[in-house]
Amino acid sequence: MALKTWKELPIGCVVSEPGSASEYHTGSWRSQRPVWDNQKCIKCGICYVFCPEGCVQQMEDGFFQADMDYCKGCGICAHECWPRAIKMIEEG
Amino acid sequence: MSIVENFDLFAPRLINKKELLSPGHRACSGCAEVLAVRLMAKALGENTVIASATGCMEIISSMFPTTAWRVPWVHVAFENAASVASGIEAGIKALRKKGKIDDRYVKVVGMGGDGATMDIGFQALSGAMERGHDMIYVCFDNEAYMNTGIQRSSATPMGASTTTAPAGKVSIGQKTWKKNMPEILVAHGIPYVATVCPSYPLDFIRKMEKAKSIKGPSYIHCFSVCPTGWRCPSHQAVSMGRLAVETGVFPLYEVEDGHYRLSPDMPKKLKPIKDYFKGQGRFRHLGPEEIDKIQEKVTTEFNKLKEKAKFLKTGNV
Amino acid sequence: MGKRMGMEVAMAVAEAVGLCNIDMAAVYPITPQSHIAEHLSDLVANGEVDAEFVTVESEHSAMSAVIGASGTGARSYTATSSQGLMYMHELLPIASAMRLPITMAIANRAVSGPLNILNDHSDIMPQRDSGWISIFVENGQEAIDMSIIAFKIAEHQDVMLPVNINIDGFQLTHMVEPFEMPSQEEVNKFLPPFVPHATLHPAKPVTMGAFAMSDYFPEIMKAKDEALKNSKKVVVDVFNEWGKMFGRNYKLVETYKTDDAEVIMLTMGSMGETAQMAIDQLRAKGIKAGLVKLRLWRPFPFEEIKAVIKNAKKLIVTDRAISFGGPGGPVFSEIKSAMYAETQRPLIYNYIYGLGGRDVPVGDFIGMFERVIADTANQLADTYEFWGVRE
Ligand SMILES: Cc1ncc(C[n+]2csc(CCOP(=O)(O)OP(=O)(O)O)c2C)c(N)n1
Ligand code: SF4
Ligand code: SF4
Ligand code: SF4
Numbered sequence A: 001m002a003l004k005t006w007k008e009l010p011i012g013c014v015v016s017e018p019g020s021a022s023e024y025h026t027g028s029w030r031s032q033r034p035v036w037d038n039q040k041c042i043k044c045g046i047c048y049v050f051c052p053e054g055c056v057q058q059m060e061d062g063f064f065q066a067d068m069d070y071c072k073g074c075g076i077c078a079h080e081c082w083p084r085a086i087k088m089i090e091e092g
Numbered sequence B: 001m002s003i004v005e006n007f008d009l010f011a012p013r014l015i016n017k018k019e020l021l022s023p024g025h026r027a028c029s030g031c032a033e034v035l036a037v038r039l040m041a042k043a044l045g046e047n048t049v050i051a052s053a054t055g056c057m058e059i060i061s062s063m064f065p066t067t068a069w070r071v072p073w074v075h076v077a078f079e080n081a082a083s084v085a086s087g088i089e090a091g092i093k094a095l096r097k098k099g100k101i102d103d104r105y106v107k108v109v110g111m112g113g114d115g116a117t118m119d120i121g122f123q124a125l126s127g128a129m130e131r132g133h134d135m136i137y138v139c140f141d142n143e144a145y146m147n148t149g150i151q152r153s154s155a156t157p158m159g160a161s162t163t164t165a166p167a168g169k170v171s172i173g174q175k176t177w178k179k180n181m182p183e184i185l186v187a188h189g190i191p192y193v194a195t196v197c198p199s200y201p202l203d204f205i206r207k208m209e210k211a212k213s214i215k216g217p218s219y220i221h222c223f224s225v226c227p228t229g230w231r232c233p234s235h236q237a238v239s240m241g242r243l244a245v246e247t248g249v250f251p252l253y254e255v256e257d258g259h260y261r262l263s264p265d266m267p268k269k270l271k272p273i274k275d276y277f278k279g280q281g282r283f284r285h286l287g288p289e290e291i292d293k294i295q296e297k298v299t300t301e302f303n304k305l306k307e308k309a310k311f312l313k314t315g316n317v
Numbered sequence C: 001m002g003k004r005m006g007m008e009v010a011m012a013v014a015e016a017v018g019l020c021n022i023d024m025a026a027v028y029p030i031t032p033q034s035h036i037a038e039h040l041s042d043l044v045a046n047g048e049v050d051a052e053f054v055t056v057e058s059e060h061s062a063m064s065a066v067i068g069a070s071g072t073g074a075r076s077y078t079a080t081s082s083q084g085l086m087y088m089h090e091l092l093p094i095a096s097a098m099r100l101p102i103t104m105a106i107a108n109r110a111v112s113g114p115l116n117i118l119n120d121h122s123d124i125m126p127q128r129d130s131g132w133i134s135i136f137v138e139n140g141q142e143a144i145d146m147s148i149i150a151f152k153i154a155e156h157q158d159v160m161l162p163v164n165i166n167i168d169g170f171q172l173t174h175m176v177e178p179f180e181m182p183s184q185e186e187v188n189k190f191l192p193p194f195v196p197h198a199t200l201h202p203a204k205p206v207t208m209g210a211f212a213m214s215d216y217f218p219e220i221m222k223a224k225d226e227a228l229k230n231s232k233k234v235v236v237d238v239f240n241e242w243g244k245m246f247g248r249n250y251k252l253v254e255t256y257k258t259d260d261a262e263v264i265m266l267t268m269g270s271m272g273e274t275a276q277m278a279i280d281q282l283r284a285k286g287i288k289a290g291l292v293k294l295r296l297w298r299p300f301p302f303e304e305i306k307a308v309i310k311n312a313k314k315l316i317v318t319d320r321a322i323s324f325g326g327p328g329g330p331v332f333s334e335i336k337s338a339m340y341a342e343t344q345r346p347l348i349y350n351y352i353y354g355l356g357g358r359d360v361p362v363g364d365f366i367g368m369f370e371r372v373i374a375d376t377a378n379q380l381a382d383t384y385e386f387w388g389v390r391e
């Protein structure tokens, strides 16, 4: 997106598009990625609750997945998943 | 103790699905402070206006011309989130009374880091609480000035090494005990004070909701693990918070109208603090004697808290 | 119809603000502003003004609270002085950057140290570059009128900037003067409801005060400068509207006997009235003296100033503050830079005077004229002197 000129700036620099930070994809920061093994998943939702990015979502089948555009690869989900259904693997 | 034991199996169903803090924010990988902020926004819901202090959470969420916020949010300066919030509360109250805005009830929230809250913004917070504004103030305590490079604050625990109170040949790092901020807020006689940690999401959300339901000032002190500043692996951010609670370093409790109640999440028997210290680079230099001294203080403080919970009991809440 | 009455100016200012349908005020007491805080609290306590009065614990919080309230779309007011204004300093450029039309009265008082409670302009001068519209008043009537006018200027859709009104402490705030107080109906007619450019409300969630890096910061500064410069036109329009409605006409730069004047003096604030007496006495002696009173300090009225002083031989700029170790008084350096590119311009003299409440009688103004006129070799021009300081 082209940077705005001074004339195009909103008055008082008010940002009126809620959640527009999502334009920025933090997924590029990642060096590891979480991989779900749904065989082991008990659908408890812990991975969803504890993700600092809020990028883990529940799918229609009740299982969970991370949005790789935003996942920073912190490993919290894998560490907290009690049945060990999530593994962190190196990005490569 | 396993995680599931103290956690509801169907957590997602109990938690507001809406993400009111969008992804794309710039917090470090594994930041439990931003996790806490995310959970706070979920718990408080859409009819909330937030005034934030300068600090990590402000910088990472509001990179102009974008914002991660989906609730109304304002940042003015470092030391005045509580006063800005009190002005917002007064403004909304007046406009609502005069019928100039829609009549919905809006909860006003001030938020700041430990530096913003316990050091530079101490006076503003005290004033806002004493005046009795209908607002919640949440302190996100990561035990140092992280945004500016891990400098000590009055929340930094004894013995932690920071960039302005570094461990050295003749220094153990922080030479002072952590300021007991929740207790200071209790002394303000406000209706509700609680400590929370995002490692206990249901306790966290329940207390946020409780604060939201109170018409008047409430204060929430949130223990927020910062893997960057504490030098611990990012995947341990949540388990480290749990250890802080399990060792009694950061007890979870609430004080309603002066009555104390320990959170049911508090273990009967505390773990030794060395379990908590060993995973963090900021404590690595401490020897057994120093750890013993800190252990003694933690035990004493926790016993004091238990006494308060015994003699100043909460009613049926 | 307005009402003729006599009252202490500070209280009258509170009365005038009370007519403006404010929603919120946060005022922390400080001499010589306190009577504004007290009287406004009285009006709220008696239900005469329907507003939230937030009894903040400091001026820093006063400004923070009005920023918060103005952000919700509430018409918000504060007042302060000296140390209180210095304490607010950090927040002033934030209020203007956020384009919040807050209005603030400043009961001008010397800044410490040493501590002094009396009048000069050393409190407002360090706030010069905060991006606020800054108005100086000369008497009680003007203090009242500007207290109302300020809201209309600030909230104008083409402005949306905070305004401060400078009222000399004690010299004006504590004087009991006769004046005309507009009626509620008149103020309602003059001042439309505040329509904010954005509000902090869940009906439409916005982010205010976002963090900007070097990719945007210069554009933001430029936009702010343009906004402040453009506000001058609105200030003129609103002054004219006021004049039409109330018969009291205000200009950005007020003149007295300047048309044929060879030596002109420039003042800001309450000293104008005494200086005017000096002009009359000098004229009686056949000296072609004139007076310029600068009402609008920011945005600085370059064109208007140039037009009224360019034909004089000598100009005496009086300053009630000093830029230590610098070019002299702040007004002086502004005027000098305004005239720099002009081929026809007066010699400019500067007197720093009336500091910390030091009395400046008519004779002193005459003395300044005499000294400047006697300087036939032009040795004192372009420099500054402290007036009336014991050597
Ligand atoms: C008046 C003022 N002093 C200092 C600073 C620099 N500063 C900005 S944030 C910060 C520390 C923030 O620490 P804390 O409140 O604990 O929040 P954290 O970043 O740790 O979440 C400091 C010192 C400032 N912005 N304003
Ligand atoms: S935490 Fe593990 S078990 Fe629970 S929902 Fe996520 S993947 Fe499944
Ligand atoms: S690795 Fe971290 S960022 Fe990625 S999905 Fe898991 S918790 Fe979220
Ligand atoms: S420094 Fe710490 S608190 Fe700040 S964003 Fe990084 S992890 Fe979070």
Ligand SMILES: [Mg+2]
Pocket: B113, B114, B115, B140, B141, B142, B143, B144, B145, B146
């Ligand atoms: Mg901190």
